[in-house]
Amino acid sequence: MQGMALNGTAFLEDVGQPPLSGNPGEIAEDGLLGRIGPLQVRLARDEREIAAAQTIRFRVFYDEMGARPSGEAALQDRDSDGFDSVCDHLLVIDSTLPGDDMDRIVGTYRLLTPEGAGRMGRFYSQDEFAIEGLMARHAGRRFLELGRSCVLPPYRTKRTIELLWQGIWAYCRRMRIDVMMGCASFPGIVPAAHAEALSFLGHFCQAEGDWHVRAVASRFAPMDLMPKEAVQARSALTAMPPLVKGYLRLGARFGEGCVIDHDFGTTDVFVVLPVEAISDRYINYYGADAQRFAA
Secondary structure (H helix, E strand, O other), X not given: OOOXXXXXXXXXXXXXXXXXXXXXXXXXXXXXXXXXXXXEEEEOOOHHHHHHHHHHHHHHHHHHOXXXXXXXXXXXXXXXXXXXXXXXXXXXXXXXXXXXXXXXEEEEEEEEOHHHHHHHOOOHHHHOEOOHHHHHHOOOOOEEEEEEEEEOHHHOXXXXXXXXXXXXXXXHHHOOOOEEEEEEEEEOOOHHHHHHHHHHHHHHOEOOHHHOOEEOXXXXXXXOOOOHHHOOHHHHHHOOOHHHHHHHHHOOEEOEOEEEEOOOOEEEEEEEEEHHHOOHXXXXXXXXXXXXXXX
């Protein structure tokens, strides 16, 4: 389970954006990437804040959604793995809550850059989807893997989703990211429970050509559970998790096949979102405020 190198300037010029300044890895010292009202989004600054984000993940994935914790996770009440040390951790912070910033974290998203994947020897999602061919076909592009997305229940609002995307957009510009990718999850391990939504993605939203990705053969489960003509777009979209709908609005496409993750109790799909595929409407919407955090 989880919550994408052409050069990084050319495609932004194609969609009317100014060239990027700075080099990959240069984020402002305070890590701030966006703000909407009392909510702000920024990168974790130290190990204590990463640990706080892992605690939020545990509360959502294990306490709320019923994932099966390892012995270490259960002892620490934290969701963690080896990738945490090579990732950036995006935090949503509510400045109105009491305590310090660690007490104010209400959401998180894990960001794995090519440099971090290089240190691990792979991207996280390679266990579920055969992304090696995708990256080989786009060898000049910088891929960012998004994962471990979670928000506490009171903050699962349109405003929080907008803030997360504002932060991700600023991060992508600063880090010269060309393509976002990663796993997105449906609850439960029975794909048939999401037959119409998965079939909609499989029939109408599949990544094609050079962007095609397939679930690894040993874990492949079909998504086309209903005939194409039987799928109703309105009800299919209504049934989708908010994160998947958010990806669709931005212009994402999805891999072939889904994967059942028994440890997290989810059915995972693979998301591919080239930055140049994001429509001008959303670039202007998220970019207007995010631009000042990306410079």
